[in-house]
Amino acid sequence: MDSTARMNPPSDSRDAGAPRLLILGGTSEARALAAALAARGGYALSLSLAGRTRNPADQPAPTRSGGFGGVEGLAAHLKAERIDALIDATHPFAAIMSGNAAQAARRAGVPLLALVRPEWQPVPGDLWTEAADIADAVEKLGPAPRRVLAALGRNEVRALEAAPQHHYLVRSIDPVEPPLNVPHARYIEARGPFAEADERTLLTENRIDAVLSKNSGGDATYGKIAAARALGIEVIMVARPPRPEGETVGSVEEALVWLERLRHQASPDRRGV
Numbered sequence: 001m002d003s004t005a006r007m008n009p010p011s012d013s014r015d016a017g018a019p020r021l022l023i024l025g026g027t028s029e030a031r032a033l034a035a036a037l038a039a040r041g042g043y044a045l046s047l048s049l050a051g052r053t054r055n056p057a058d059q060p061a062p063t064r065s066g067g068f069g070g071v072e073g074l075a076a077h078l079k080a081e082r083i084d085a086l087i088d089a090t091h092p093f094a095a096i097m098s099g100n101a102a103q104a105a106r107r108a109g110v111p112l113l114a115l116v117r118p119e120w121q122p123v124p125g126d127l128w129t130e131a132a133d134i135a136d137a138v139e140k141l142g143p144a145p146r147r148v149l150a151a152l153g154r155n156e157v158r159a160l161e162a163a164p165q166h167h168y169l170v171r172s173i174d175p176v177e178p179p180l181n182v183p184h185a186r187y188i189e190a191r192g193p194f195a196e197a198d199e200r201t202l203l204t205e206n207r208i209d210a211v212l213s214k215n216s217g218g219d220a221t222y223g224k225i226a227a228a229r230a231l232g233i234e235v236i237m238v239a240r241p242p243r244p245e246g247e248t249v250g251s252v253e254e255a256l257v258w259l260e261r262l263r264h265q266a267s268p269d270r271r272g273v
């Protein structure tokens, strides 16, 4: 789709004519992009959060919270708010939202960019076992009881109940309620970033022999992966769900370039208007 010309050209009045951006957030990249755009000025920004986390981090842009009501709801929102460009900066595992964003943007005729941080790649010394999804990862822990650090979201953690023989140390941002229906589980509520040295201490003190992790990418939660490598501990690494096709960048800087290009291409001067 040649969507570039759809962006509203900025007018003399900054507020009235500034391109209207909706950033689907819930990640540090979304926050960083919003902060960079707010600092530059010249865009009318809004950031959307799913509203799952009880105490979400402060955001540098006007923020709305809660689902849109599927593809239809998001497409209607894009039209009602006259959004010029949609940035999907949700977590790489937020597959439903990313799918909805792709469909809704198409339906509403709004340019879409996905901002997706690169995956972690194994390096020498890593003991990774790849898993297709969380259920597969739990199965790959094997039948014998193990001591597992599971860094999972509230929606995902129930999968551990399929293997009640293990001792789980579950780390999540919000409390796991109700507790898991397994005999051995302890809980840590914490929000990254987590330093490698602290992760080593955590793994050692709790005699962890397997780490169950999503391949989230980024620095904030890589500490446990580096610590596991240093200690010779196996990591069961859950692969990312498939993404919809579309324009994708891996960094905030590239997203800024994309947005500037979009604005430039849509400006009256460029179109000779």
Ligand code: NAP
Pocket: 024, 025, 026, 027, 048, 049, 050, 051, 052, 065, 066, 067, 068, 069, 070, 071, 073, 074, 089, 090, 091, 093, 094, 095, 096, 097, 098, 100, 153, 155, 214
């Ligand atoms: P999901 O399964 O893909 O989305 C489920 C539903 O939540 C969506 O259909 C949508 O509801 C709503 N939703 C998700 N993200 C939204 C957003 N940014 N703004 C408004 N509504 C949103 O997503 P998820 O895994 O629950 O993730 C929810 C949020 O947490 C995302 O913003 C994601 O970036 C963040 N997060 C997720 C993970 C993870 O591992 N999944 C980790 C860290 C942060 P409607 O259909 O009603 O619009």
